[in-house]
Structures are given as C-alpha cells and as structure tokens.
Amino acid sequence: MQAASYLADVLRQYDANGIHIGSGLPKATCPCGLCQKVRKFEATPSATPADAASEADKRDATRYRWLRDSDRLPEEIDGEIVVGTAGGEDVLFDSALDKAIDAAIQRERQQGEVRA
Ligand SMILES: [Zn+2]
Numbered sequence: 001m002q003a004a005s006y007l008a009d010v011l012r013q014y015d016a017n018g019i020h021i022g023s024g025l026p027k028a029t030c031p032c033g034l035c036q037k038v039r040k041f042e043a044t045p046s047a048t049p050a051d052a053a054s055e056a057d058k059r060d061a062t063r064y065r066w067l068r069d070s071d072r073l074p075e076e077i078d079g080e081i082v083v084g085t086a087g088g089e090d091v092l093f094d095s096a097l098d099k100a101i102d103a104a105i106q107r108e109r110q111q112g113e114v115r116a
Contacts, residue, residue, distance in 0.1 A: 010038065068097045 013034060015021055020030045027035050066072065070093035073080050084091040092100050 010034070068094055070094060 013021055014027055018027045020027055020035050023030050023032055082091050083097055
C-alpha cells in the first residue's frame with residue numbers, strides 16, 4: 001500500500017477532536033493497536049534543520065576526503081581532478097593539502113574574512 005493512502009486511511013479513523021471513531025476513545029488514551037502505533041509515530045522526532053546541516057557536513061567531508069586522496073589517481077593524471085597551488089608546480093595531497101587549506105583558512109580568519 002502507498003504510504004500516502006495508508007496515512008489517509010489512518011486519518012479517517014479519527015474525528016476532528018482526535019477521537020478514535022472505532023472505539024469512541026481519545027487517540028491519546030485508546031488502548032488499541034492502531035492508536036498505540038499512531039502515538040509512537042507522533043512521538044518520534046522528525047528531521048530537524050540541524051540534522052540536515054549535519055548531513056550536508058558529512059557529504060562535504062566525504063567530498064573532501066575524496067579530493068585529498070592521491071590513491072584514487074592513476075599514474076597519468078591528465079584529466080583527473082587534482083589540487084595544487086595557483087602559482088607553482090606544487091600539487092598537494094593528503095596531509096600537505098590539509099595543512100595548506102588550514103593555513104589559508106587561518107590567514108583569512110586573521111583578516112576577518114571567514115566567520116568561525
Ligand atoms: Zn484506538
């Protein structure tokens with residue numbers, strides 16, 4: 001059964017005051033299995049903006065770990081995504097890339113350009 005139609009079927013079991021029509025008892029106190037299920041569902045916290053931000057952070061962390069991993073690259077790196085410094089021959093990976101990024105963030109924070 002589709003989730004939406006199941007939900008509609010469940011909602012039809014209650015009147016506008018939250019009375020379970022089948023038992024005549026309020027949803028909050030009715031001992032039947034359906035009301036127990038509905039109470040449990042309603043007590044389950046739904047996703048919050050903080051959860052969404054945390055998920056976004058996890059995706060960013062995954063992207064970053066992929067980016068910094070030199071093992072993913074074939075010997076011939078033409079056409080691959082690499083990270084390097086703008087003005088020289090250096091191509092940075094792993095902890096050297098971490099240090100370069102951390103140092104750049106630190107410099108920008110000291111100049112007040114990045115909010116911590
Ligand atoms: Zn009930």
